[in-house]
Amino acid sequence: MEYTANEMMTIAAARALKDDDVCFVGIGLPSAACNLARLTHAPNLTLIYESGTIGARPDVLPLSIGDGELCETALTTVSVPEMFRYWLQGGRISVGFLGGAQIDRFGNINSTVIGDYRQPKVRLPGAGGATEIATHCGQIFVIMRHSLRAFVEKVDFMTSLGHGSGGDDRQRRGVTTAGPTLVVTDLCIMRPDPETKELTVVSLHEGVEPEQVQEQTGWPLRFADNLERTPPPTEEELTALRDLQARTAKAHAATE
């Protein structure tokens, strides 16, 4: 089956989630990947949205982080202070799944401003839950479309700590969780180098050459010695994703 780069990205990200993971889900691309995982290989995956819904099993992708669909299908819904205090800060979440406007070579994420904070070129929505998701979940998966605007040498604003300035900088800042262990884009899969923590390309999606990834990345990229090819989407994965997106488009276009 033919597929798009965006479909490959979502499917590659979904594959990284395990059936017993407890996942804090960001809206947009992360939400699509997490629900695809739940609808394919990880039916017992626990999805948590910051609106307070624990164990949400939405039939369509929510437009917002607090659509009614999430609450109606959840195991339970708690208050927002409880969500951030007991569940996130309490260390109950194994994976946080984030997107953002910019990411740098050490996996730090910006979702606050482009340009100077006080005179911003673009005012972005801001941190939301991301700042504490980034430090309190066991590990962080990131999903973002590859572009020179998004993959920058250094983020304009550090909204969410990744590996800081690299090496053991994250630990030196008092953070004990693993941080970004996986970055999935529409071109490739990246993981931090075990020592330097610099994001390194470990797998190229089918048909993508290393130069293409470099052209869309704002720093001299490192590629793993044993660079792999991402297996293309299976028919089952593609069908599940397309059905989910078709149901979602239909639901969001409808008004009562």
Place this chain on the structure above:
Amino acid sequence: MVAFLSLRDAVAECVRDGDTVAMEGFTHLIPFAAGHEVIRQGRRDLTLVRMTPDLIYDQMIGMGCARKLIFSWGGNPGVGSLHRLRDAVERGWPAPLELEEHSHAAMANAYAAGAAGMPCAIFRGYLGTDLPEYNPNIRFIECPFTGERLAAIPSIRPDVAIIHAQRADRQGNVLIEGIVGVQKEAVLAAKRALVTVEEIVDDLKAPSPNSVILPHWTITAIAEVPGGARPSYAHGYYKRDNAFYTAWDSISRDRDTFLAWMREHVLEAEPGSPLGWRV
């Protein structure tokens, strides 16, 4: 004692120029009808507090109600930017807007601290982020027992909290269900509390002994406003109008289009007639 008032009288009673106002509802139960009444009454110099400003604060900022915004995520969920918020921040239109920016964890803790009567919230957070450089209200303290460095921010204690709920009984006890957000904390943290409800009933019919209920003696004023959360939603009553949230992107992008829309659908609308302004 709680007063049952019309929406117009409830807002006039509870909201004054210069107030710190927290209108909460995490995507769900956003008090749009009350916000529109604040706009119609021409309140000015408000400090608006809300985790997710959403369309309601975009509208209030664009109509010149706000002097300052305390928030943690200022977007149109799933759609993109809040264009009126951006215009105020990037170009000072219709007036400059002071920002006090936090993370969700911080705001949630600050509401809980406010409800608990504490001067500040203490939590593990703001590690490695640039936010403390730009917000002097983010500070750090040392745990007196372990020495761990913890974040502290002032508690949120608004002059008035405004929320929308499913229903109130005739005594004024209020039931909230579904995604309950930080509404309970906002009401208990505030000096005054205004609640709009879908309906006023003889019996709340609370579904569980652990249902979220605000006793009547925690509330200043209640106004019955069916549909008062549209285009957000009320669990058990109506769904989120996702198509409107998407349409807001083009309505709000341009100043004149925005003003024309606000004139027709808010300024010239009857208080509490939210059905009239749907696209």
